[in-house]
Amino acid sequence: MNIWVYIDHFKGTPLPASWEALGLAKRLGNAAAVLLGHQLDEAVRAAFAFGADAVLLADDPALADYRAEAFASTLSAAASSQTPDLILFPTTSRGREIAAMAAVDLNAGVLVDVTALELADGRVVATRPVYGGKALVRETCAARPALVTLRGRAFPKPEPQTGRSGPVTRLQVRAEARTTVEGYTASEGVSLTDASVIVSGGRGLTAFPGLDEKSAAAKGFALLGELAAVLNGAVGASRAVVDAGFIPYAHQVGQTGKLVSPDLYIACGISGAIQHLAGMRTAKVIVAINTDPHAPIFQVARYGAVGDLYQIVPALTAALKKKLGK
């Protein structure tokens, strides 16, 4: 089975979910890493280190900025002449979009946000969550190649081995695109979808005696930030506090926010509404801190503590700091 893996990167720095896809490809067959962009030497080395058998490379100034049309055209042109059986992508904003467009060019099927994948008689059978994770569906694809995007952290990330290398084939660049990139504004903090630990806060952060909601939330999120820092994690939030303007939308976890699968998710002052659960129920270990013992979040949590987050969170930060020797 001839498998391509689109290595998603931002300005030459690959996103970890790309290596998870590469790891899966290696288990299924022969894995070629596809790298499109500019100044990718470091990324090419990393692709070999993470297990690529070969690299298909389009390294060109015209691809320095991600533009969907150009990236999809370059990929589709290569795939229609070299006919891979399967193309894997990480489910990132770019992976999803390139897969979508390349599927049009190749008249191929696209299977999105897959959490398990097998081959049955050479046919791709994928499992993916639908209805906000309330059910899983088995999807099959009749056409070749099958284009599959993989949910981040659903597949193990391989251990890199330095010094590996292999053949690098240059792809023809198809840079024509009707969009121009005018710039970027960076968001601060760890990307939620890649984080292995997330400390999230909800409306429970808005009630601190003597403080208005806004100041209470600022105080609460500062406490969560300290806990997240000790765990090298990121800070998440429920929609309630995002809508109230206490933290930017980029932090929102849930059906209309980010879908995350960290190893550890600590929910503080979050009731556990179904739309919030849709975004985080696949976390490995969920810890809930809530004053209400009947909060639905406890139904999905492995560990729960009933109490005031303003007291428990700083104490937890201190305890973990000590135990982790920080």
Added chain:
Amino acid sequence: MKIVVCVKTTLPSEAQVRVEGGKLVLDNTPPVINPWDEYAVEAALQQKEAVGGTVTAISIGDESAAVALKHALAMGADDAIRISDASLAALDTLAAARLLAAAIQKIGGVDLVCFGRQAIDGDSGVTPAQTARLLGWPALTLASAVHVEGRRIRVERSIEEGRQIVAAELPAVLSVVKDFAEPRYPTFMGKRKADRAEIPVWSLADLGLPAPAPLVAWGDFAEPPARTAQCEMIAGNSPEEIAERLAEKILAEKIL
């Protein structure tokens, strides 16, 4: 400016979904407009308010598709079209994109198409880019801010690393994310208008298309893996004691 907004009817996000014998069992909560599509309608209406023009809502689906279309009308869309045909079975995203692209071409002279980010049933989020590709128009996906000046459109896209600012010439396709703006509520007058609206139905023959053959098919469903049977409640005489025990439990999981 001639604007089209693509909307879908879905179950509300709080609906109960179960699996029985590999089949999906949906509860009977009334369907709603896909929540993401409300942002798309809002974006369409704001462009119309900024530069003038019309907003047409389109949806593929059986009679229930009228729910999403009527919501769009009640918010302020000028008209609506439903795409439906007896020979349409389950569609994959590419098949849906082919129908939407054909409808947009049939409407003619369209400058801007707004999509939601994804439909909360299939959770795919690929139809906007696929429709753009079929039309040969630029796809400006995940838009959180949109500025149109003459034929030039500038969009801020929400990506993992922050925002990417992208420009293109109209016609173009957008998908809209939540931080664009809160969608407006339907007005009383809007609801009355929507209730009375006769929504035309376009068939495959109207679109000049054969029945698209889906490449991706849904098979059996399964329940998501059950979460740990029971939550272990960590108690203690003080917050410090609770925290200490919780920290021990977390470390014992060997995930850090």
